Amino acid sequence: MAEEKKERQTGQENGEIRIDYDNIDVEDIMRQIRERIAARPVKPVPEKVPFDSRDAAFFPPDYEEEAGPAGIKGRLKNLILRIMRPLSPLIKLLILPVHEEVRRTVINLDQTNRRLDYINARIEDDLNRLRAELDHVNQVTNERLDMALDDIVRIKEYSKLLHNLSHNLVVELTKLKIEEEHLRSASRILDKNFAMLGKRERALEKEVFK
Amino acid sequence: MKVAFVVQRYGLEINGGAELHCRWIAEHMKKHFEVEVLTTKAFDYITWKDHFTRDEEMVNGIKIRRFPVTRPRNPVRFGRIQNALLAGGHEEEDELRWMNEEGPLVPSLIQYIKRHADDYDYFIFFSYRYYHSFWGINLVPQKSILVPTAERDAIIHFKIFEKLFRKPRALIYNSVEERKMINALSRNEHITGEVVGVGTELPEKYSGENFQKKHSLESGYLIYIGRIDENKGCDELFRYFLRFKKETGSSLKLVLMGDTKIKIPSSPDIVYLGFVSEEDKFNGLHGSLMLAMPSYYESLSMVTLEAWAMGKPVLANAQCEVLKGQCQRSNAGLYYKDYEEFTEALSLLESSSDLREALGNNGKLYFQTNYTWDIIEKKYLSIIQKLEGDKDWKSTSSQRH
Numbered sequence: 001m002a003e004e005k006k007e008r009q010t011g012q013e014n015g016e017i018r019i020d021y022d023n024i025d026v027e028d029i030m031r032q033i034r035e036r037i038a039a040r041p042v043k044p045v046p047e048k049v050p051f052d053s054r055d056a057a058f059f060p061p062d063y064e065e066e067a068g069p070a071g072i073k074g075r076l077k078n079l080i081l082r083i084m085r086p087l088s089p090l091i092k093l094l095i096l097p098v099h100e101e102v103r104r105t106v107i108n109l110d111q112t113n114r115r116l117d118y119i120n121a122r123i124e125d126d127l128n129r130l131r132a133e134l135d136h137v138n139q140v141t142n143e144r145l146d147m148a149l150d151d152i153v154r155i156k157e158y159s160k161l162l163h164n165l166s167h168n169l170v171v172e173l174t175k176l177k178i179e180e181e182h183l184r185s186a187s188r189i190l191d192k193n194f195a196m197l198g199k200r201e202r203a204l205e206k207e208v209f210k
Numbered sequence: 211m212k213v214a215f216v217v218q219r220y221g222l223e224i225n226g227g228a229e230l231h232c233r234w235i236a237e238h239m240k241k242h243f244e245v246e247v248l249t250t251k252a253f254d255y256i257t258w259k260d261h262f263t264r265d266e267e268m269v270n271g272i273k274i275r276r277f278p279v280t281r282p283r284n285p286v287r288f289g290r291i292q293n294a295l296l297a298g299g300h301e302e303e304d305e306l307r308w309m310n311e312e313g314p315l316v317p318s319l320i321q322y323i324k325r326h327a328d329d330y331d332y333f334i335f336f337s338y339r340y341y342h343s344f345w346g347i348n349l350v351p352q353k354s355i356l357v358p359t360a361e362r363d364a365i366i367h368f369k370i371f372e373k374l375f376r377k378p379r380a381l382i383y384n385s386v387e388e389r390k391m392i393n394a395l396s397r398n399e400h401i402t403g404e405v406v407g408v409g410t411e412l413p414e415k416y417s418g419e420n421f422q423k424k425h426s427l428e429s430g431y432l433i434y435i436g437r438i439d440e441n442k443g444c445d446e447l448f449r450y451f452l453r454f455k456k457e458t459g460s461s462l463k464l465v466l467m468g469d470t471k472i473k474i475p476s477s478p479d480i481v482y483l484g485f486v487s488e489e490d491k492f493n494g495l496h497g498s499l500m501l502a503m504p505s506y507y508e509s510l511s512m513v514t515l516e517a518w519a520m521g522k523p524v525l526a527n528a529q530c531e532v533l534k535g536q537c538q539r540s541n542a543g544l545y546y547k548d549y550e551e552f553t554e555a556l557s558l559l560e561s562s563s564d565l566r567e568a569l570g571n572n573g574k575l576y577f578q579t580n581y582t583w584d585i586i587e588k589k590y591l592s593i594i595q596k597l598e599g600d601k602d603w604k605s606t607s608s609q610r611h
């Protein structure tokens with residue numbers, strides 16, 4: 001049993017993380033993880049060599065300087081070079097136009113790059129100017145929008161007030177109309193009473209003067 | 211005793227954040243007190259536009275009073291004002307203007323508190339950063355209890371909040387880290403404060419196997435539950451996970467549940483299920499190897515607690531002090547601060563079922579010791595009892611008013 005427990009406790013040792021499963025300590029596990037990460041060999045980052053258009057690639061190497069490596073390959077190379085040596089002026093003559101063309105191309109490319117740099121700088125300046133203008137326009141627009149929003153809120157509140165006012169007016173007019181109807185009815189009743197009293201008066205007069 | 215819970219939104223439809231936290235607490239405290247909820251008519255947390263129409267209603271046996279938002283938030287304008295404030299020096303007036311812009315602008319709720327302050331014994335405010343908490347606590351500090359649900363974001367350094375944290379009778383924190391942060395910011399150690407958090411209830415039945423069959427998940431998976439958003443660290447999780455897959459050749463999958471605000475990378479190893487039912491959520495969690503919690507800002511991660519309640523380990527973002535602290539205190543989760551740590555921790559968790567089991571058991575124990583509803587209710591009750599017992603404060607406060 002004890003052995004089993006020990007096994008469980010050291011079960012991760014091969015993986016370099018030691019864990020006591022019966023008494024887990026997260027901070028300890030994380031510390032081991034960090035140590036493991038720190039112990040990893042740092043991957044070398046290949047240095048970037050800046051490309052130079054005037055590199056040797058554009059200029060044929062001097063065969064004589066390269067001659068001399070040891071071994072069969074080197075000896076063979078030397079032999080071929082020695083055989084070709086009498087022809088070297090001819091070879092140089094043949095590649096001369098190509099060489100001249102490459103040289104001109106490099107010059108043209110260099111000039112083009114310079115122009116591109118200049119244009120880039122111009123574009124960057126213009127962009128910065130545009131950004132500044134845009135920021136300014138944004139700021140002004142936002143301020144105006146804020147003002148407009150405030151106005152809208154105010155107008156909204158004003159409309160609500162007007163709406164309430166008109167609602168109240170309608171209520172008052174309705175009440176007045178009802179009052180008018182009421183007064184008309186009262187007046188009609190009074191007229192009827194007056195007519196009835198007239199008739200009664202006349203009837204009483206008749207009785208008195210009989 | 212009558213207690214009002216004051217929160218920015220409330221309803222069965224709202225299924226996360228401080229609002230759900232508030233609803234759960236209110237529903238559990240109704241057996242101890244007469245409980246009412248004061249809230250807005252808003253549903254959308256971006257604009258706070260009125261959504262609910264009724265002024266009063268009952269939700270799960272609790273009376274809800276809803277107040278209209280007089281002006282919805284203009285997110286563009288709000289963002290601009292907030293950026294301007296965070297960019298440089300500003301006055302308190304600017305912060306108050308920011309507060310009005312942030313909303314939810316409910317002056318009628320504040321008026322109601324003013325008129326009916328005597329009808330309630332305590333007001334428990336949720337989320338320090340909103341209008342209702344700020345003005346409500348300023349109006350009735352002697353009856354206020356604040357549940358800040360604060361995260362380490364820039365606006366917490368505003369002057370108005372430094373003062374706000376010194377005003378209520380008590381503060382109920384979600385975590386030790388939140389308490390430390392607020393104490394350091396406002397020097398409010400003299401105010402009654404307790405780390406409480408929130409409980410959760412697991413369904414009686416759940417089956418990870420059913421979930422795996424339903425979604426054809428043959429290999430193991432880690433799961434993320436919640437809003438899929440940059441602020442929640444999800445884009446980083448996607449990058450790390452895909453790189454981990456590429457470098458290690460692991461067969462692990464990442465299952466996502468929740469609404470998304472960002473584009474999810476198209477990969478057969480990332481399974482997006484959208485918004486799912488509670489049943490699916492718990493089934494998914496049960497079937498998973500672990501929960502991934504990549505968020506940078508949390509005051510308390512409810513889903514982390516749910517994972518621990520189910521005995522699942524967590525792989526959390528160490529940039530979030532709360533999550534890291536909880537993992538350390540519970541010994542129930544590993545954490546990472548960069549890709550190297552992510553890949554090491556995930557490999558370790560994936561390869562060792564013993565480790566997962568041990569961490570999961572620790573999580574379960576941590577949950578049962580700190581976050582069952584009995585414990586949460588007792589903590590709330592003890593805070594209120596403590597406030598009730600503080601007669602000196604009462605007499606001095608009555609002299610002041």
